[in-house]
Amino acid sequence: MLGHFARTVSFISIALLMPAANAGAAQNGHPEQKCNADEIHWTITGLTSVTFDWRGDEDKIRYGATIGYGQTGTGNIPKPLPFSSAGPFRQAPLTALTPNALYHYSIGTCPDHTFRTPFPPGSANxxxxxxxxxxxxxxxxxxxxxxxxxxxxxxxxxxxxxxxxxxxxxxxxxxxxxxxxxxxxxxxxxxxxxxxxxxxxxxxxxxxxxxxxxxxxxxxxxxxxxxxxxxxxxxxxxxxxxxxxxxxxxxxxxxxxxxxxxxxxxxxxxxxxxxxxxxxxxxxxxxxxxxxxxxxxxxxxxxxxxxxxxxxxxxxxxxxxxxxxxxxxxxxxxxxxxxxxxxxxxxxxxxxxxxxxxxxxxxxxxxxxxxxxxxxxxxxxxxxxxxxxxxxxxxxxxxxxxxxxxxxxxxxxxxxxx
Ligand SMILES: [Fe+2]
Ligand SMILES: [Fe+2]
CATH class of the missing domain: 3.60.21.10 (Metallo-dependent phosphatases)
Structure with a gap:
């Protein structure tokens, strides 16, 4: 649970600073960079896979064990296509992940967040x-x-x-x-x-x-x-x-x-x-x-x-x-x-x-x-x-x-x- 605690602390600080969609990303000292993605969420799709969904022009998601990322996924146009707004809507399935592992990710130039593959079969707490x-x-x-x-x-x-x-x-x-x-x-x-x-x-x-x-x-x-x-x-x-x-x-x-x-x-x-x-x-x-x-x-x-x-x-x-x-x-x-x-x-x-x-x-x-x-x-x-x-x-x-x-x-x- 220590990992969860650490995530709580870092997440709350990010949430307080950037509560709104399209919050401007000030990564790497470049405040002019804009995060062109909102409605960001993800699902567990298996022990070694998750799927991300978002709206916006950003079509790449970088992810990895650290904020150095190292891997890149692509946000494809989902089917069926949502019609609540013009979008563009993106869906990126990430597969072949490490089981029971915490990952960092960033969509386009958006701030770093984390996702986690599920606890292993049989585990609790x-x-x-x-x-x-x-x-x-x-x-x-x-x-x-x-x-x-x-x-x-x-x-x-x-x-x-x-x-x-x-x-x-x-x-x-x-x-x-x-x-x-x-x-x-x-x-x-x-x-x-x-x-x-x-x-x-x-x-x-x-x-x-x-x-x-x-x-x-x-x-x-x-x-x-x-x-x-x-x-x-x-x-x-x-x-x-x-x-x-x-x-x-x-x-x-x-x-x-x-x-x-x-x-x-x-x-x-x-x-x-x-x-x-x-x-x-x-x-x-x-x-x-x-x-x-x-x-x-x-x-x-x-x-x-x-x-x-x-x-x-x-x-x-x-x-x-x-x-x-x-x-x-x-x-x-x-x-x-x-x-x-x-x-x-x-x-x-x-x-x-x-x-x-x-x-x-x-x-x-x-x-x-x-x-x-x-x-x-x-x-x-x-x-x-x-x-x-x-x-x-x-x-x-x-x-x-x-x-x-x-x-x-x-x-x-x-x-x-x-
Ligand atoms: Fe209801
Ligand atoms: Fe209902």
Whole structure:
């Protein structure tokens, strides 16, 4: 973890000096050099590969073990092509990297940052953050304060649980602003997304091209029933990190979409169940199998999760968004579900005595709160320690008061007996 600490310190100083997109790079004493790239983020695509995405004229990324770099990658035009602005949009897959290694990189003349290949199979003691339903600072004042909670501790990755930019109700400029807002952490921490309904289904003011064209996903999967524009491929993905397998789930485009996901995920979980390096299986996506908030629980998803859980003891946790609140279930068939739609856009409090749709909370609900923040998941050799970190109060009504950065909820999920 020492490496993570060092990264935190150096990253915060860079972030404070250069918070904005297109920050002028003053490298090598040449203040006139301009960094012509923004919306910079990257994904883990395997144990020895990552993919960078950005917008701007810069088309080269230099990278290496030190700030001397030594290797160069090329930002190609992505497919599908995002349409939120003129771009140009770039995507650079970096392969044949050293496993379990920290790299320095610079896009064009942009400031130095670092990326990391995943912890090796079977290893532990890393933190994965999760948040959903985020939006952009163009529309919501609490988006950046929530992202700063992530930047302050630099996790191994962030699972982003759909309803990413909320450009759908707010306009296409919000897509670009969202990816610039995320840069407070997304230059140094992988942005691992799942898609939400706002990426495709509401009023047709946005579609999946703006998102599929901005990420290289690990083990990308194609779902049936995906609408055009935005079809086909990169509907969900999965990756291994240390002692855990993370499997995303797609949006329910048609009734076939989750049936297809279930069949493929069943095989991925069979494999993980047999793999001695994997202790925990985690699923993540947008829709909520258990929520007492604004949206109804998705019973189809609940059904598929129960079937997967019955056959796979390592399956311990599901994380989702959609209802804009925080809610943790007790283990149901051995799986804890956590809604973390707390990324800063708007809380979805209802006009009820408890602000949730169901008062009092249902018997499966262990803890819930109407408040922004982030979910932190620390993976040890034997447990997942979950922590809900308080963010800004924001939005309309809150049902708790807490200091930003303090712990609101803490839970432990033990590994199943082998
Ligand atoms: Fe949402
Ligand atoms: Fe949603």
């Amino acid at each position: 890393f933190i994965i953050d999760a948040e959903g339903d985020i939006g952009s600072s163009r529309d919501y004042k609490d988006v950046l304060p929530v992202q700063e909670l992530i930047a302050a501790h630099v996790p191994a990755a962030v699972l982003v649980l759909g309803d990413l930019s909320l450009a759908n109700p707010n306009g296409q400029a919000s897509v670009d602003q969202h990816f610039n807002d995320m840069m407070v952490w997304s230059q140094d921490v992988p942005y691992m997304p799942a898609w939400g309904n706002h990426e495709w289904d509401v009023a047709r003011n946005d579609d999946l091209r703006n998102y599929k064209g901005r990420f290289g996903l690990p083990n990308p999967q194609t779902s049936p029933g995906v609408p055009n524009p935005g079809c086909c491929g990169q509907d969900w993905s999965w990756f291994d990190y240390g002692n855990a397998r993370f499997i995303a789930y797609p949006e329910p485009y048609t009734v076939q979409t989750w049936a297809d996901w279930y069949m493929k995920t069943n095989r991925l979980m069979d494999e993980a169940q047999r793999d001695p390096n994997i202790t925990f299986i985690v699923t993540f996506g947008h829709r909520a199998p258990f929520t007492s908030g604004y949206h109804h629980s998705d019973l189809d998803l609940r059904h598929y999760i129960a079937r997967l859980a019955a056959k796979h003891k390592k399956y311990a946790l599901n994380v989702n968004g959609h209802s804009h609140d925080y809610e943790r279930s007790y283990p149901v068939n051995g799986v804890v579900s956590v809604t973390a739609g707390i990324g800063g856009s708007e809380l979805e409090e209802l006009n009820t005595a408890c602000l949730f749709r169901l008062c009092p909370k249902p018997s499966w609900s262990a803890f819930r709160a109407m408040h922004f923040g982030i979910l932190q998941l620390r993976f040890t050799p034997t447990v997942i320690e979950g922590t809900y970190i308080c963010g800004p109060g924001g939005g309309g009504k809150n049902d708790i008061s807490c200091t930003s950065g303090s712990v609101v909820d803490r839970f432990t999920i033990r590994a199943a007996e082998k």
